[in-house]
Amino acid sequence: MNGPAESADDGYQLPGPARIPGPRAAADDFATLPAVTPIGPPSHDVLKSLLGAWALSACSPEETHAVEEHLTECAPCAEEALRLRDAVGLLHPEESLDLKPMLRSRVLEDCLGKRPARIPVPVWATPYDTETARLDALLRDFGDSEWHTPVRLKWFQEDRRTSRRTTVAGVIGHLLTVDALVATALGLTDPLGAPAPADPTARTEEFWSSSPYPTTRQVREPWREQGHTLVRTVSFAGRGVADLTVDYGDSSLPLGDAFLERAFECWVHASDIAEAVDYPYEPPAGAHLHGMIDLAARLLPGALADRRRGGLAGPPQDLVAAGKPGRTLHLEIEGAGGGSWDIALDSPAAATSADRTVAEIAMDTIEFCQLAAGHIAPDEAAAGQRGDREAIRDVLFAAASLSRL
DSSP states (O other): OOOOSBOTTTOOBOOOSOOOOOOOOOGGGGGGSOOOOOOOOOOHHHHHHTHHHHHTTOSOHHHHHHHHHHHTTOHHHHHHHHHHHHHHHHHSOOOOSSOOTTHHHHHHHHHHHHSOOSSOOOGGGHHHHHHHHHHHHHHTTOOHHHHTOEEEEEEEETTEEEEEEEEHHHHHHHHHHHHHHHHHHTTOOOTTOSSOOSSHHHHHHHHHHSOSSOSSGGGHHHHHHHHHHHHHHHHHHOTTGGGOEEEOSSOEEEHHHHHHHHHHHHHHHHHHHHHHTTOOOOOOOHHHHHHHHHHHHHHHHHHHHHHHHTTSSOOOSOOOOTTSBOOEEEEEEESTTOEEEEEESSOTTSBOOGGGEEEEEEEEHHHHHHHHTTSSOGGGSOEEEEEOHHHHHHHHHHHHTTOOO
């Protein structure tokens, strides 16, 4: 039975049978339709309103093209667009995602400038703190094989160059044991235990032959921890600690000078390691280099006297009373960290005098440090010389004799 085609309640018409579409209209049937009027380019006001979005690169490609076409023809809009683009550049500078190399240093410097450290590191301990940190940064990424890389340590002994072959780990063990001389002067633990020799060479040989720390990468941690402890201890110790004496067996140094000496040796051996693994390594900062050279210059009169007692240098030519002006050599060190020093030639107790200067030496900073480290022989050092040849030779050999294993 067929139902009604239309509901009496709501007038809704049920769908009827499908309709068959008629034939498409012919093309001629559209001839009578009105022509479509093309849309013209956006007006000046519309384009001007898009300048902000254009500066932010938020326009569609079509809008961008239209705005940039307009800017070539409208000077006021072009000036406004340039101003908006500059403003956006200030708000959103384009920077690399990589951290700038000096960012950490600038942040630390700014922080310390606004709020100085409550417990600052003493000035005389800063070079040691810096050089141990630089060496540790070099070691941080070493693999197991690199810790066994051969390293040749060189120094000058009894007027001849001497060397000893070890490894990267062996060098760090050497630094650990000699730094411990400073630690024992401060009442800290000696890694060699007690009793242990005070002579740096004997201590190193003992460490290499029987050490509680194997000469592998495991030696890095006790060496670095000892360095941190040394710096922390002298920072908390207060005034007067720099006058403590550090015993080196056949010699001694005030604690402040010992820290400079350890900083110098750390840099020298870090350079030895870097050379062995073919890695660039920069010299210390100029101010730190100056302190190291100043220490060497102050030690030269005593080194000259020691060489005379050992028959390795000529006798003094003009002994004077302590504090009186004696024969003097003027030492000029050029480059970062350099300066001028007057060296008493005949007695460590004599005063220096410009009027009694008998010789002059001029050297480059790094060349002098290499000489004092025993890495170059005195007769091979590049040095400008003038005056008493014997005095010049004695001072150059005395500088080389400051080196040791």
